[in-house]
Amino acid sequence: MSQSTLAIRRISAHAGAAPGENVERDELVCKLIDTTTCIGCKACEVACLEWNGYTFTETVFDNSYQTMPETTWNYWNLIKFNEHEREDGSITLLMRKDQCMHCADPGCLAACPADGAIVQYTNGIVDFQQQNCIGCGYCVSGCPFDIPKFNPTTKKMFKCTLCVDRVSEGLEPACIKSCPTGCLHFGTKDDMKDLAETRAKQLRENYGIEKAGVYDPAGVNGTGVIYVLHDITNPEAYGGLPKNPHVPWVVRIWKGPAKWIGNLAMLGGLLGVTLHYLRYGPKEIDAEKHEGEKP
Amino acid sequence: MSTTHVISSRRPVGESGGRIVRYTLSERVHHWLGALFYIYCLITGLAFWSPYMYWLAAIVGGGPTARFWHPWFGLAFTVSMVWMYKMWDRDMRITEPDRRWSKAMEYYVKNEDEKLPPVGRFNYGQKLFFWLMLYGVILLVISGLGLWFVESIPWSLRWLRYIAVTVHVIAALATIGGFIIHVYMSTAMVRGGFAAMVRGEVSAIWAKTHHRLWYEQVTKDTRDSAQGR
């Protein structure tokens, strides 16, 4: 999003090392979303729009409190509502703020073919750099959370920036700022993890919510957005939060071994034909050689 | 020798030492259009393939431009392949002589062509390349549409996204392999081949050497027509 002053740890499709790699250490930042205290007020949705300068999107009522089915290129923060039937038959309303998870191992960045279109700062924020984005949509395939979205007008991909422009100036993200109940927290990953674990423990011990736990999926080496869930065994109930998210193995192979196998194969092909030429040379037709002499 | 450069018809010009029309203008135009589209897709595709080749995008106008035109050129290539299919479908069918030739392909590679059985207008390798490109482009266009409109594939069917990536990569690599051999053979290895695709003509002896059955067919046809049969 912004040309920020933060040091960069990882750069998409970059031939060579990232400038911040192993050079600068920074505290990882993290957003904690306590779904047990979320009231679904959507203040974060509006704050996100207003801070990022987006305005009105026409929406349609769809048998839900949910504003729209999924996040869009200009609606990065969406509370997902689910009327969930508990095991004892009672009903509850699960509400989860959906946005980019800022994975430690970002699938989008791995999939991206454009040099510098996706960067990961040393504080862990994964950010799209639209000036480098080519709009290919590979990040969509790379993301285990279905977050990056395509703007058909500018042909660029967009998603939550974790308000990198605010964070780099020492402010909390806009959604955090707007949350009225304190269900959203922002701080270092370590602090947020502690806070989340403390809260989950409180829920288990004092409120009898035995399955309460913290969602910080190991499949992507943890995320820069973590959740406290009433039922950590069923994250899918929270508007489709994947149980064990990881960068799709196809993307891993594609951007890993396949790339080198492919490159080697292509190189091998070129080498092969060259060697062939050196060894056997061109097909010459004897008759043709003498053609000029005959008539 | 005197040759005529009227190439709008298959016109034999003598038994040997004459020139034979190998590719009509239409065939050549389509070949080169296809080549243009393919090479564009190749360059841009390679740019997206590897960071070490991303600079290739710069030579065709930069990343976003490359990304914008890649699928359109891909579609154009598909159309040109369909056209070539219509043009060459009959010529490209694998025949009995091809099978015989394929068994002796080793001699072809070693430039011991005299040990090869005669073949028609296209040899077995050329035909393979044609079918490779044809099936390749079908896979590429289908998977390419998946990549192009990736957001239209619902999250619940996201495995389709991954299949699209896989298929596109494999199909592309396969066509690249074919393409390398094709270019090598038509330019460096088989002398006269490139000129044939440019000017449309080959010498009779070239035809006789590389595509004897075709040569015989063409010359026979010409004689027949000359004799009013």
Place this chain on the structure above:
Amino acid sequence: MTNGWIDIKNTDMMLIMGGNPAENHPCGFKWAIEAKRTRNAKMIVVDPRFTRTAATSDLFCQIRAGADIAFLGGVVRYAIENNRIAKDYLINYTNAAFIVKEGFQLPEDGLYSGFDAGTQTYDKSTWNYEEGGDKSGEAATAAPARGHTGGATAANANAASTGGSAASQGQQPGSGSGPGLTGQGYTGMGAGGAKAMEPTKSAPTLPGKVAYDLTLQHPRCVFQLLKQQYSRYTPEMVERITGVPKDQFLKAADTFTSVRKDGDMKKVGTIMYAVGWTQHSFGTQIIRTAAILQLMLGNIGRAGGGVNALRGHSNIQGATDMGGVFDIWPGYLKAPNPTDTDLATYLKRVTPTTSKPEHWDSFNYWSNTPKFTVSFLKALYGDAATKENDWAFNYMPKVDRNYSWTQIWDAMYRGNVKGMFAFGMNGVAIGPDSQKNIDALKKAEFLVVGEIYPDETSEFWKSPGVTPDEMKTINTTVYRLPCAGFAEKDGSMTNSARWLQWKNVAVPPPGDCRLDQDIVAQIFLKVRDLYQSEGGKFPDPILKLTWAYTNTLHPALGDLAKELNGKALADLTDPKTQITIKRGQQLPGFAWLKDDGTTSCGNWIYSGCWTEAGNQMIRRGTEDPAGQGIYQNWAWSWPANRRVLYNRASCDPSGKPWDPTRKQVWWNESAQLWQGNDIPDFKPDSNPKDHMGPFIMNPEGVGRIFGPLAAFADGPFPEHYEPIESPVQNPLHPNQSNNPVVKKFKTAADKYATPGDGFNIICTTYRMVEHYHYWTKNNPMNVQLVPEAFVEIPVELAQELGIKGNDKVKVTSARSFYIAKAFVTKRIRPMTIDGKKVYQIGIPIHQGYRGIQEDADRNARTIANRLSPTVTDPNAYTPEFKGFLVKLEKA
């Protein structure tokens, strides 16, 4: 609120009922979450729908709309049966030990003693304490029995009691004020009461010395009556009436009363409610039940306790404080009626006298009523208010009948009100029975609307159903005055916690928009000019009104705030402290007010908001030394900047805090003073030995479990009555199903349904977090969050009717219909009420026929309140917006 928003963080237990704070008070709700996070507080939510508040709760009960008294009465019974009672508190701080007059009868057949069926009113003479002394050990001669005595019509009973009860915080956005503060003298005038007041000869008064039994054994003591009253509210009966299964109810009752387990006084529970309680034909009595429960549990006056009314608008508390209701003056002074022929008569009628056990003490703060009244009149008429002319008392209008919200519209509908000024509200959309209001406006001669958007009221002729031909016949002249929005005005707003918070102007009003006070001032000055030049029948009240603002055409709100705070009109000296205030100086607080014309004060409860030290409301100090969220230096809280009312009750009778970890105030023996982290709501030097009651606004000095005499129109104890439109007959007394003193309106527009007519689905209306009333449908940000009108329908009902999510449906009541999309939800479940399967549906009120979506024709353009009936609570005159009957079909 008896307490305040931040104070909720101090609680151990929350009962949220008749309110949906997560959605309608999301910022305040953070303190409920805070209590959960930091104190492991439990939260019980009781609501007709599983709301977003319920999503954060620990226990949810789905209740039938309008069955709240039965539920709470059941909890009262449970607390008594299981001895979950704060006994010392109950005996010393409530009237539980007071003995009620012989002849008083409980409503076992649905009627209290003294009912007159002809006028639908009560003779409340038996609703009184017995005069006498200690009656402990005495046998009762007459236990209250079933049935009722006939009695004389008792309109205009002497209002011996005013305010002060725990439930006294107003609660009704849009109309009404706190129960106990309004309605006295007009209790016979519920609905359709457009008749003159009958003068009363000798209204009964409370006895000066009340008979009592501190052992609580006397069969006519309040506690025994209470026990008897709610003995009928068994868990089985609660289930029959409310639809809450017995085991769920018992779990909720057990959880809530667990704060008083084994009589331990340390823990505290709070009750939060909003218009889900007030908007019933027995709304005041629901709040009363909550107050009774909280008094029994000893939760009032304590940090983390109280009965907390969550106000729906940013300044509705301020509106009621300022007398924005017909029967009160600013500061909850009672408005005079035609029997008050002079000031002395009026003051005698409205100033309560002490009524208590002989050896107890009572501050009876309302005994200062003359000081507040004279100072108020001095603020209005300045030098024109003299001792000789009764301080201009006769300039003030006398309220001769009920002028409440629904009465105004009814009068216009009948052609008696010719014109209307509508500022800061959307009368047509507010309803009830929007169609009646629209039809009323068609008959009006003029309508002046001050608004920031064109709204349903200012374009009432655009309502669906009005044909172009009909439009031509409407002769109402409509004046639309563009006003300023909240960010374009300065001034203070009073929140639910009674804080007056001053705000500055963020941006100037755009274009021709003007500030409301400028418009009102300029109209007033024009009217005054007309009286000046043309005279009139009685011009003095207009001509002599003080208008001492710096800029008379544009009165600054600072000037007005200073006027409300009050100033000295002569040099004043406090005889005790010898502190002197010079003539013309701002008063430090209402303790300085005098009834001799030497002080002026526009609203006594706001006295202290703008002192010589300046604007106290603009303060933003964040010091909180006690860590209890008191924030004494943040804004200014009425009364006297104290944050928790009745905080004397946070200590035991000897003056020690019940919970030493949450010390609010305490008796300092050495200083012989009450001190505290909060400002003591008490006589500062009253030694606990004197046994002064903590509820200083009641003449008894104690909290009222029994509401004597004219305190309430419909009974001294709350009784469950069915909503006017109910799917069942009252299981307690089927022959007296509804509230007996509630009158239906009688115009052609006023139709009321019965299940027999096919109206058998309960409909309730509500607000959503995404919208603010009727005007955010003009704001794109809000519109995209909830773009369309919908009706929440239980899955089972939808299946029965073949309705799928997003289908267009039509809801029909006896009055009109409403069109919206179906929201088929699992969050409302079918209920069994008195053995009958009953469905409830819910409608958000926000949509109408003016707004972004409406103007683009993307919404059905019907107003939710077309469905609601015109019928009101007999005490606060709040319409019954919740729990009426409808039909539902696919549209």
